[in-house]
Amino acid sequence: MSLSPGDRALIEICQAGLPLVPEPYAVIASQLGTDAAHVQARLEALMGQGIIRRIGVAPNHYKLGMVANGMTVWDIDDDQAEELGALVGAMDDVTHCYLRPRHRPLWPYNLFAMLHGADREEVEAKRARLKGLLGDAVRASDVLYSTRILKKTGLRLAKKGVA
Amino acid sequence: MEIDDTDRRIINALQSGFPLSSRPFAEAGARLGLSEAELIARLAALKAAGIITRFGPFLDAAAMGGAFCLCAMEIPEAQLDTMADIVNDFDEVAHNYARDHRLNMWFVLATETPDEIGETASRIEDATGLPVYQFPKLKEFFVGFRVAA
Numbered sequence: 001m002s003l004s005p006g007d008r009a010l011i012e013i014c015q016a017g018l019p020l021v022p023e024p025y026a027v028i029a030s031q032l033g034t035d036a037a038h039v040q041a042r043l044e045a046l047m048g049q050g051i052i053r054r055i056g057v058a059p060n061h062y063k064l065g066m067v068a069n070g071m072t073v074w075d076i077d078d079d080q081a082e083e084l085g086a087l088v089g090a091m092d093d094v095t096h097c098y099l100r101p102r103h104r105p106l107w108p109y110n111l112f113a114m115l116h117g118a119d120r121e122e123v124e125a126k127r128a129r130l131k132g133l134l135g136d137a138v139r140a141s142d143v144l145y146s147t148r149i150l151k152k153t154g155l156r157l158a159k160k161g162v163a
Numbered sequence: 164m165e166i167d168d169t170d171r172r173i174i175n176a177l178q179s180g181f182p183l184s185s186r187p188f189a190e191a192g193a194r195l196g197l198s199e200a201e202l203i204a205r206l207a208a209l210k211a212a213g214i215i216t217r218f219g220p221f222l223d224a225a226a227m228g229g230a231f232c233l234c235a236m237e238i239p240e241a242q243l244d245t246m247a248d249i250v251n252d253f254d255e256v257a258h259n260y261a262r263d264h265r266l267n268m269w270f271v272l273a274t275e276t277p278d279e280i281g282e283t284a285s286r287i288e289d290a291t292g293l294p295v296y297q298f299p300k301l302k303e304f305f306v307g308f309r310v311a312a
Contacts, residue, residue, distance in 0.1 A: 002228060017219040020207045022186055022199055040183040043220065053223045054179035057206070057215040064166075064174075064214065071262065071269075082302065089304025097304040100233065103296050107235075107266065112298075142264070150259035150268070151251040 003051070006032075010042055011051075018055070066116040068145065070123040072130060073109035075102070075140040081110055084137055088113050091133070093126040108140055120145065164212035169197070173205055174215065230277040231257075233298040234284060235266040236291070243267065249290050255283045266296065 003011070013031055018024040025043075026036040046052040061069065076084055081099055088111065089097035096114040113130060117123040127143055166174075172195055182190040192202035209215045225231055238246045243261060250256055250270060259270035272283050284295040 011220070011222065014220045015222075017210075017217050018181075020188075020203050020210070020218070022188060022203070024187065025183070025185070036185055040185075044183050046220075050223055052220045055181040055183070055220045056177045056179045056218070057174060057209075058217040058221070059174050059178070060214055060216050063212070085302065085304045098300040099302040099304075100298040100300060103298075106237075107296065144262040144264045144266075144269070146260040146262050148261040150247045150261055151256060151270070152258045 007042060007046060007051075010039065011046070014043075061116050065118050068117045068120045068123045070115045070117075070120070070127065070143040070145050072113045072115055072127050072143045073141065074111040074113070074130075074134060074138055075108045076111045076134065076137050077139070078110070080137050084134055085111055087133060088130060091130065093129070109142065115143075164208065164214065166209070166214060169195075170205060170209060170214070173197075173202065174209070177206075177218075228275070230272075230274050230280050231300075232272045232280045232284075233300070234270055234272055234287075235296045235298065236268045236293055237266050238268050238291075238293065240267070246291055246293070250287055253283060253287060253290075255279070 009032055010028070013028055019027045021027055023036065025039045029036045029039045032039070043052060043055070047055070061067075085097060085099055088094055093115055094113045095116060096112070098112045099110055100112055102108055102110050115123050115126045115130075117126060123143070123145075131138060131141065176195055177191060181187060184190050186199065188202050188206075189199035192199050195202065197205070206215070206218055210218060236246070236250070247259065247261075247268065250268065251259055253272075255272050255274050257271045257273040259268065261267060262269050272280055274280055274283060280297070280299070284297055288295050
C-alpha cells in the first residue's frame with residue numbers, strides 16, 4: 001500500500017504524537033497548510049484502511065508495575081488454531097496474539113499470546129486461565145519470560161518506507 | 164509520580180478511540196467526567212513521567228509497505244552479550260529481548276521489502292555463525308489494547 005505525499009506528511013507529523021492542546025488537529029493542519037476538518041478526514045480514512053490502527057495512549061507496562069512479560073506459546077492443531085486464536089485474542093489479559101510457523105523439533109508451537117503482569121505469579125495465573133480456555137486442543141505449551149531488553153527502538157517511518 | 168484512580172481511568176479509556184473532532188479532549192474528558200483542561204494537564208503529566216510513552220496515532224507499519232518478522236536464535240549463554248552486540252548492530256533489528264529458553268534471543272526485523280527479511284537473516288547468520296529461525300506472523304488476532312492500569 002503506498003501513501004500519497006499528503007498522507008505521508010501527515011503521518012510524519014503525527015509520529016511525534018498529538019499536541020496536548022484543545023484543538024490538536026488544527027495545530028497539525030496549520031503545519032501542513034490545510035484545515036482541521038481535512039486532517040480529521042484523512043486520519044479517519046487512514047484508520048479505515050488499517051494504516052492507522054488506533055489513536056490513543058501507549059502505556060508503559062514497566063512504569064505501571066507490570067514488570068513481568070511472558071510470551072506464552074502453544075501447539076494447537078492447525079484445524080482449530082484459527083478459531084482458538086480468535087478466542088485467545090479476545091481475552092482481556094492478552095496484549096498480542098499471532099499464529100506463526102513451527103520449527104520442529106526445536107519449536108513445536110504455532111500460537112503465540114503475550115501476557116503481562118506485576119510478577120511471574122500473576123502471569124502464571126493468567127496463563128492457567130488460557131490453558132483452561134484452550135483445554136484438550138493444547139498438545140504442548142511453554143512460557144518464555146524476558147530476562148533483559150537487549151535493544152529497543154520504536155518502529156518509525158523512515159525517509160522512505162518503514163525503518 | 165504516583166498515579167491515582169483518575170489517571171488509571173484515563174489510561175484505560177484512552178488506549179483507543181480518541182475522538183476525531185474539533186475539540187477531542189473536551190469530548191473525551193466529558194466521558195470521563197473531566198474538563199478539557201484537566202484531561203490535557205493529566206496527559207501531559209503522565210507523558211512527562213514516562214507512564215505513557217506516546218499519545219497519538221499508532222501505525223500499522225506493515226500496511227505501509229514495510230515487512231516485519233520475529234526471529235529467534237540459540238546463543239551459548241557465555242556469548243550472549245557479544246552476539247547481542249553483533250545482532251543489534253544491524254539497523255534492521257528493531258528490538259531484541261533475552262528470554263529464558265533454549266532459543267534465548269528474540270528480535271524483530273523491520274525492512275522496507277519482504278525480500279530483505281530473508282537477506283538480513285542470512286547476513287546475521289553469516290556474522291554470528293548461528294542459525295536464525297524466522298517466525299513471520301501467519302495470522303494476527305486483534306486484541307482491544309486493554310492493558311488495565
